[in-house]
Amino acid sequence: MIADPVNLHDWDCDNWNLVATVNQPITPVTCTCTTTRVPRFNPQLPVGLSYEYTANGSFKTVRIVGTPSVPQQTKTYSVGFKEYVSQLRIGIIGTPTYLSYGFDSMTQYVGVPIEPVPARSDAYLNEFTISPALPEGVNMDPATGTITGSFRNTTSNQVYTVTGRNTMGATTTTIKFVVRENSEMTTPGFIGCYWSGTTECRTPAFDYYYQNTAQFCQKEMKLSFTDTYAEGSGNTWPGLDERFRDYYTSYMYGYIQTVVEADYVFSMASDDASFLYIDSLETPVINRDGCRGSSTDTETVHLTPGRHLFVVKFLEVNGAATLSLLYASPEAGLDQHVLDSTNTKVGGRGPTFITYPLITGYANAELKVYTPERVSGDVERWEVNPPLPAGMTLDQHRGEIRGKPTAVYTGYHTITATGSNGSGVASTQIQIIISDKPLAGLRGQYYKVFDTELCMYTNLALTQMELKIVKLDSQINWPQTTSGVWEGLPTNFDTYFFAEWEGYLYFDEIGTWTIRMKCDDSCRLFGIEETLLIDDWTCHSTWAAKEGTIAVSAPGYYYYKIRYQQKESTKGFVMEWRSPTGQFEVIPAEKIFHLAPGMLSYEYEQAHYFQGVNIVENKPRLFSIESCNNYQISPALPNGLTLNVVSGAITGAPTAEQVLTQYTVTCTAPSGTVSATIRFDVFYELAPSGLSLYQNGSPVGANTIMLNPGAVMSEITVNGNKNGVSFSINPALPYGLSFNSATGSITGTPYESSEAKAYVVTARNNGGIMTMALTLGVNPCKGNGWTNSLVMLKMISGYGTITIQENGATAQCSLGSFDSNGNAVMSSCTATLTATALMAICMAPSSNAKINLSCSESDGCTVLASRPDGHKWPSHFTYVESHPPPYVDTWDFPASLTPLTSVSLSSDETTVFKAMPMNTITITPNGSYKEIIVEPSLGSDFTMDLENPKLDKLYLNGIIRTVYTITAKGDAGTASATLTVNFKNCGDDGKNGLLKCVLTTQSYGYEQGYTLKNQETGEVIASGSDFASYTEYTNTYCVPVGDYIALLTDSYGDGWSTGSFLKLYDQDNNLLQEFTIEAKYDRTATSYTGYFSVVSSSVTSIWRAMLDKEPTKGWNAIDFDDSTWMNTTSDVYYQNWSQNTIYFRYELNVTDSIKYPVVEYGIWYKDGIIIYLNGEEVCRRNMPSGTIEHSTMASATFVGYYQRVGSAPGYLLRDGKNVIAVEIHRHDSTSGEIQFSGYANALQGDCVSRVSGGTITESSFYNRPDYSAAQAWDGLETTEWIENGSPAWTVYSYNFDRMEWVNRFVLVSSSNAERDPKEFHLYGSRDGMNWEELVGEKSTALFSARKERKEYPILEMDAYSAFRFEMMDSVSGLNKLSMSVIDLMTCQLNYCVKDDVFPSVMLNATAAAECPEGMIGEMFRKCELVAERPQWSEVDMSHCKSTKQPLNKAYIDVVYYLTNVTMEMMESGLGVKMGMVIAEAAKVQTSVVQVWYLSLIHI
DSSP, X not given: OOOOOOOOBOOEESOSEXXXXXXXXXXXXXXXXXXXXXXXEESOOOTTEEEEEEEETTEEEEEEEEOOOSOEEEEEEEEEETTEEEEEEEEEEOOOOOEEOXXXXXXXXXXXXXXXXXXXXXXXXXXXXXXXXOOTTEEEOTTTOOEEEOOOSOEEEEEEEEEEEETTEEEEEEEEEEEEOGGGOOOBSEEEEEEESOOTTSOOOHHHHHHSOXXXXXXXXXXXXXXXXXXXXXXXXXXXXXXXXXSEEEEEEEEEEEOSOEEEEEEEEEESEEEEEESOXXXXXXXXXXXXXXXXXXXXXXXXXXXXXXXXXXXXXXXXXXXXXXXEETTTTEEEEEOBTTSEEOOSXXXXXXXXXXXXXXXXXXXXXXXXXXXXXXEEEEEEESOOOTTEEEOTTTOOEEEOOOSXXXXXXXXXXXXXXXXXXXXXXXXXXXXXXXXXXXXXXXXXXXXXXXXXXXXXXXXXXXXXXEEEESOOEEEEESSSOOTXXXXXXXXXXXXXEEEEEEEOSSEEEEXXXXXXXXXXXXXXXXXXXXXXXXXXXXXXXXXXXXEESXXXXXXXXXXXXXXXXXXXXXXEEEOTTSOOEEOOGGGEEEOOSSSEEESEEEEEEETTSOOOOBOXXXXXXXXXXXXXXXXXXXXXXXXXXXXXXXEEOOOSOEEEEEEEEEXXXXXXXXXXXXXXXXXXXXXXXXXXXXXXXXXXTTOEEEEOTTSOOOOEEEESOOTTOEEEEESOOOTTEEEOXXXXXXXXXXXXXEEEEEEEEXXXXXXXXXXXXXXXXXXXXXXXXXXXXXXXXXXXXSOEEEEEEETTEEOEEBSSOBOTTSXXXXXXXXXXXXXXXXXXXXXXXXXXXEEEEEEOOTTOEEEEEEOTTSOBOOOEEEOOTTSOSOEEEEEEOOOSOOOOOOEXXXXXXXXXXXXXXXOOEEEEESSOBSEEEEESOOOTTOOOOTTSOEEOSOOOOOSSEEEEEEEEEETTEEEEEEEEEEEEOTTTTSSEEEEEEEEEOOTTGGGEEEEEEETTTOOEEEEEESOOSSOEEEEEEEEESEEEEEEEEESSSBOOOTTOEEEEEOTTOOEEEEEOOOOOSSSOBOEEEXXXXXXXXXXXXXXXXXXXXXXXXXXXSTTOOOTTXXXXXXXXXXXXXXXXXXXXXXXXXXXXXXXXXXXXXXXXXXXXXXXXXXXXXXXXXXXXXXXOOTTOOXXXXXXXXXXXXXXXXXXXXXXXXXEEEEEEEOOTTOOSEEEOOEEEEEEOSSEEEOOOSEEEEEOSOOOOGGGSTHHHHTOOTTOOEEESSSSEEEEEEESTTOBEEOOEEEEEOOSXXXXXXXXXXXXXXXXXXXXXXXXXXXXXXXXXXXXXXXXXXXXXXOEESEEEEEEEEETTSSSOEEESEEEEEEEOOSEEOOBTTBOOEETTOXXXXXXXXXXXXXXXXXXXXXXXXXXXXXXXXXXXXXSSOOTTOXXXXXXXXXXXXXXXXXXIIIHHHHHHHHHHXXXXXXXXXXXXXXXXXXX
């Protein structure tokens, strides 16, 4: 059955196959269509070509014009929009330098149709020849070079030479085919390749798939795909990432196996378009072209026995993406079923056209992940030669290059990809450049978005937008604005654009940093491995901020990718950060760096210029080369622009318009010639004109405008066409006046006197500028025969009446009234002010004037006096205790500045707890001041309120303590005070703990409420209700340790909306509990009661210390007498280093020590350290191996001091007293004060999870953020990690050099059995580079149930800084894997720990080891339970025999391996019979043969 035809509409073009010549104008191509749609081209037209668009009602015309500047082979382009679309081809003749089929060798099979093998070139070629001739049945198209047909015989490594020509030259390449019997086509499945972007609603022609590189190819197992679509968060098909949700196309191919000659019925369903071809690509069997909903087409094909080529093309525009192919044959007795790996084989093109970008990075900085692309084929194995530089690795499964290069490097390497079942081999050469000199700025790419529904999509395809600008940005710092465009962008970038930046940020401090993104509309931050760190992709129309924390364990460069998109209305994007000891600030330009696109690049790689307007100087950047000279450019720059041959800078103003044109810049470096390409177009835009300034309806002209102090001015406006124009004014206006940069208007109340002066208002757009002159002044405060300074009195708080008095009577002044000569019009100087109201006083000079205040506010009134020049007097507070208002107060009128000699603070020392605001500190200068500065900076969040100076509700960051200097300045003097801020963790006293409450609301937030209270005392510590919907609320509290109750309420009774939660975290951001009220529609879900506990943070403990001498032997033992050692304090600073090693001991007392599986410790240090628990070494960092002496110095050092956490095995504990002993060895670079603090806690429980305080990375098969690897590491069975690829991996890396000792690994299966892996491995690493396998299992049925928990012992125990979990090969065969929980635990021992030569074994098991030297055989030791602890039994050496024979005797040792026998058979007589056989074979008596050891071998 054929589905209804889709309503596709063609454009009518006068040339469907344009062949142009480089640097020659084309004959314009005109296309027309009757449609309401505005057309576009996909992909972008070749460089140098553009299109003109005109519309006459619904009749649309596009005209392709221009001069191509870069040759290219023929490519397919779509013209139109959605269903109104056609395809044309464009090829550009130039001198050819490259021809390739993209592979080293390719396997084909006898007797089956060849899946076409196309050629690629760098120019249009129209004549191809091949030598020697292809065998009979195989053909090469002489016009395109594509090879088709069918091989009839096997061949081995046949090499052919192919030559391609055009009118400007020729080029050659070689290809090699290996032809095998089709019975050797054994790999089940077929190949699927995917391209991001589409040709609108018409499926691309075949050459689109041949000539454009796919973003991803993989082996498929089942031709039945669905994305379980929900726009914005829908899953992709198995194996695909976020690029393939909307606007993509795919090409699938393989071979169907048929057994019986018969008619076969194929049924294809899809949403959107799909095609099916069998054996021939000339005519489709099924054609479902066009954008459409899901439906099915059915066709019948007669097939003979054997293998048949099938090809499927698929197109997805938006909405759901589904595709399935079923087949049946009633004639052959074959029921309908999905085409899958049971009846398909991988064949056709193997891997071809492997490509990598230039690989650049910085020494000792993590590389971005470089992923290869290709045109076809599945890859079974990736290899590289020569090996990659130290620190870099090649993923053998996916070909990805990642790592942390350790040194500067430049070199070339060959990457080889081998296809499945030997389908072919392809290779490519890559260049790697690693530098130690980073380049400033982020590399930004700016796209104009065509799709007005951009907010629907989580990821935009190139089909939906067009690249316009590529440039370097020194910062991400565009505050919110309502008009105009960001500097350097085209005029139409006020709405609908997308930008992406990538590069490195340099973090110079160890600790937890916070990055904050403020944006309007949407923004995102990705880290290494495409890890989504901040997600604010909601297209909100408000200025919003989101934060993410970054654990920096060592200073250095860290890679990030940043995305922003703007729809309409207001826009803006600012990126800030906060260091561990600092406050929020815009990320400084000197901390921002980018990845170089080559050894030579330019600040503007692609630019948009304007005719007659000077361009921003475009300067070159050199990467990994010190110098370059003799700059040249080709083709020549247009008139008005020049290239400096010495500096390489491009400057000037282009004199004429031009389309986008590509230029190549070269220069001579010490290593040879290097080059870069730049592109730019030139547009004409009319500069602003016809604008003029108006006031009160009349032109300002040459008139001088004199304003009066304290009097509201009449607005000055700009008349004329202001579309697309922004304004500025110079010099700055007097105090009290404001200038609107969007409209050019001037408004306000002037307070500062100013002589009449000229001001220039500049109107600006991309076409140029226009200036308007204005003369303006402000009269002084004056009267008949006098002048004076204006004084402003402001009611800071309260309300009341202020009267200025002289000699007890009300004085005369002007409160904003002036005559035509600018003289003050005097009246009674009194006014009633409410809070924040201002009284501007102009009065004659007086030495005895007083301020009289009648305050009517019961809490009192605060009044501040100031002058227009910014000087302020200390505020005056009026309040009378035990007296009802009004409160009457009188003080001196500020006739002159008061000397400033000191600043007082309400407290000169305070304590700030982590994640909590500091106490308010009021600042009081004793005299007149103009500014108050705090150093170091309090960040971009803080602005000093000079009218009420204080430090209020600040969230300060720091370690140990910071001393702030607060300085008041002005013409009356300068004075300072210091504030010492001590930073502590809530709970350092062991009595309190930090609790962070995060409430997330969805719909009906106003129905939600909660109360948190202490279970023992009933004290309420937090509560809230009537919340806004779709909002997140975060509050932090320092509360007593103990058990607590969480009472959740819903006022309507239907529970909280899905996605609404109350989550509680500790100070390390570990989730304590998560609560919600499950939705019910019977109105019974009114409340929920949950329980949680608050525990103290790690307590800084008092240790015994030896800092100035070497302790006696045994200092780390439990019973060592340390009574003469000093005690540490709560401080971390001690005396200066006087010896290479210092020593510390901490006593830890426990009862029932078996209940404590792990001891956690944290030590503040940076050099070498060795830690002992009860005399057993449990940690060694930055120290050489072997014996350590008192004089031994550290072999390395961490970059800075930090409290580095680790753990020790609890089995070393004993009941009662235990001792943690620490020796710290100085590094040669360390001097000055000793720093130390530490804690140690024994953690109780059968098992204790050690998944906390770490960073999670994962394989880059991106799916949905709420199904990331973090959902497996969170320990919750209600969440899942779903990964769209195999092998899938995730790494849990502990932050801040932490090492953890774990002995149990836990997995919990997901909700879908089809996504269970068939194999997994767990690895541990101490450096993140070298990995040791700890656990692994391979089985077709790892799990037998959903949410099944499986635990695996880790018997060979050690401490690791990172753990890597890897799973592969799903049960279903699809490229989709999942896991609900991954956990690392330290548990009470149920096994015996490795002891000398005996490996660890489980309880009641027996370990075997080789007998000692001089003996042969094996000795044994059993793991037994003794006093509730696993302990080793005595060694059984009964099976050990001496290798020293008695006198006159000789030993002949014989070992036999027998199969298909049991130990019982051997012990019941078969062993004796074996001895008899040996005796007979050796011709000796049976009595001299001893069968002395029987062992069961597992094979």
